[in-house]
Amino acid sequence: MEDADVIVVGAGPAGLAATVHLQAAGLRVLLLEGSDEVGGRVRTDVVDGFLLDRGFQVLLPAYPELRRLLDPQSLDLRFFSRGVVAQGSDDRWDLDFSARDRETLLSLARFAAKRPLDALAVGALTLRDTTVAPNRIRAAVPTETGRELARWRISRPTIEEVFRPFLAGVFLDPELTTNSKLLHLLWRCFVRGGAAVPADGMRMLPRALAGLVTDDALRLSTTVASVDRGAVRTADSAVPLQARAVVVATDGAAASTLVPGMRAPEWSGVTTWYFAVDEPPLRRPTLLLDGASGSLMNTAVMSEVAPTYAPGGRALVEASVPGDTGAVSAIRSRLGELYRTSTSGWELVAEYRIPHALPRMKSNHVFTSPAKVGTQLYVCGDHRDTSSIQGALVSGRRVAAAVARDLAR
Ligand SMILES: Cc1cc2nc3c(=O)[nH]c(=O)nc-3n(C[C@H](O)[C@H](O)[C@H](O)COP(=O)(O)OP(=O)(O)OC[C@H]3O[C@@H](n4cnc5c(N)ncnc54)[C@H](O)[C@@H]3O)c2cc1C
Incomplete structure (x- = not known):
């Protein structure tokens, strides 16, 4: 038996x-x-009252298979803002589509004025990915993600300053060689449902x-x-x-x-650091991307996304880079430049080096x-x-x- x-x-x-x-x-x-x-x-680990996901990760409530199994809202989701802040070599782009304050709206307008063709190209990509059936995306002939963004006529500076650090954080593939079908499927989910974490951790x-x-x-x-x-x-x-x-x-x-x-499989790796700070260096649930230094870091004040991620009176900052070799001293100093504040008092709560994070998905x-x-x-x-x-x-x-x-x- x-x-x-x-x-x-x-x-x-x-x-x-x-x-x-x-x-x-x-x-x-x-x-x-x-x-x-x-x-x-x-x-998720719990350390001194902080919720630390094992490597920065988010849930996309629009994942169709998730919705098949449960109601995403039953996870008590806390959302990132729709959009990102991206640090370029000369400019800092505040592309937060959920913010309604005058400063952010002006920043969106500034991007559209300075890079009108990119605004149109990203709009076209978004319109197509959110309206076409996923089966058609899966049936398309794939290429590499970097080539695909260029095919959609997104300019080199916007790829380098916005898309490369964003997608390096999602695919953990700084070269943007990931199969372009995944780009479209994920973009579709990001735009349709945003990104979130459950209040009590992933x-x-x-x-x-x-x-x-x-x-x-x-x-x-x-x-x-x-x-x-x-x-x-x-x-x-x-x-x-x-x-x-x-x-x-x-x-x-x-x-x-x-x-x-x-x-x-071949693997892509990632390193995530968590810092405990007294004051949130950015009072918004926004992903901040480093498209200028070459580290391709993404960082967020997790306690602004979900206050439950930090104990009362403290804030939790995550910083992640693709690969598993980054040094915390370099990251700490770059975080100071990105958040425009001193990080000397920031307390390192944990470091996660994860060489086997995602199986690579090449164009074949x-x-x-x-x-x-x-x-x-x-x-x-x-x-x-x-x-x-x-x-x-x-x-x-x-x-x-x-x-x-x-x-x-
Ligand atoms: C840092 C990081 C960030 C990520 N971010 C995202 C994100 O933002 N969004 C997203 O959609 N995906 C993300 N992912 C990917 C996502 O986590 C994985 O795709 C998903 O967990 C894969 O699930 P799985 O069940 O296939 O494998 P796994 O999650 O690896 O589960 C396999 C299980 O098998 C068990 N196991 C292994 N060997 C044995 C054995 N011999 N006997 C018994 N049990 C065994 C393991 O302990 C494990 O529990 C991220 C992954 C990492 C590491």
């Missing part, structure tokens, strides 16, 4: 979504997670998904050592668990050690990799779709459909 119909390995967004859909199909599921909490790369997303998993399916602190034809060996038991199907829902690197013949990336990879063996995760929470959730649903179909035969 099997221990379950399906064993899912890994309780990140993909494994959680797969479990929810498998249970909805009436299957008995065991969800094995190696660490002490669900969430995978979407986790961890609330996987926790909400885990809340949809019924019974006692979830086993934490259970690392899977090997998988073979429906038999799953855990690191701490000599007796394998048995199932009719096994879904490997780990990150791509772990999947390559569990699934014969599976190649590990396959958007939909097969769910079934062997006898009774299936794989899901962001590395099988797109490198995002949306991609992980989609792949979880796809794998569940494939398993349910095969087991019904």
Whole structure:
């Protein structure tokens, strides 16, 4: 007798979504997670009353797959302003479309006056991406993101000062070689629904998904050592668990050690620093981009986005750069220039260096990799779709459909 119909390995967004859909199909599921909490790369630490997401990350409430599973508002979302402040070499662009004060409106007008063709080009890109069906975006012939922005006639200075630091933070790909379809799909979601964090940290997303998993399916602190034809060996038991199907829902690197013949993805990394400060250096929930120094940093006062991210009377600043080699001393001094204030009193709360943050998605990336990879063996995760929470959730649903179909035969 099997221990379950399906064993899912890994309780990140993909494994959680797969479990929810498998249970909805009436299957008995065991969800094995190696660490002490669900969430995978979407986790939040609490340090001295500060909420620290493990690397700066945001939720796009317009992700269609998120909405399929739950009401994003149930996560008590706190929104970033619609737009960014971008520091260029000569100019500082305040492109905050949600601000209504005179200064910001004048700044938007100044951008349109100085770079009218860019204003038109970005408007055209936005109109197209928000109105066309996502299937048409997925069906297009892709190129690299940098080339695609140029194809939309966005000028080199605006790419360098605004798009490169913005997208380097999203794709963790400073060269902008990421598949252009992802640019359009993400731009669509950004513009349609904005960006947010749950008031209690990004961890609330996987926790909400885990809340949809019924019974006692979830086993934490259970690392899977090997998988073979429906038999799953855990690191701490000599007796394998048995199932009719096994879904490997780990990150791509772990999947390559569990699934014969599976190649590990190439990764993009990121480093995020969190600073505790007495006074917020910017009193707005806005992403501030460094398009001038070459560090391609994004920074935000997280406690302006969600006051719950800092204990009373303090503020929390995040600063992130692509890659995992940045030095905090250089970042601290650049933050002083960007926020136009002294950072000598800023207290470093934590540093997260994450070499394996996102699987790279080059222009030849396959958007939909097969769910079934062997006898009774299936794989899901962001590395099988797109490198995002949306991609992980989609792949979880796809794998569940494939398993349910095969087991019904
Ligand atoms: C710093 C950072 C910022 C990001 N920002 C964003 C963002 O703003 N928006 C966005 O959409 N996406 C973002 N992402 C990407 C997003 O977090 C991932 O795409 C998503 O978490 C992938 O989910 P997954 O379930 O495929 O894999 P994971 O989240 O990696 O989950 C895999 C799970 O498998 C478990 N596991 C691994 N090996 C084993 C084993 N042998 N046995 C048992 N369990 C195992 C792991 O512990 C983990 O819980 C970011 C990622 C990082 C790191």
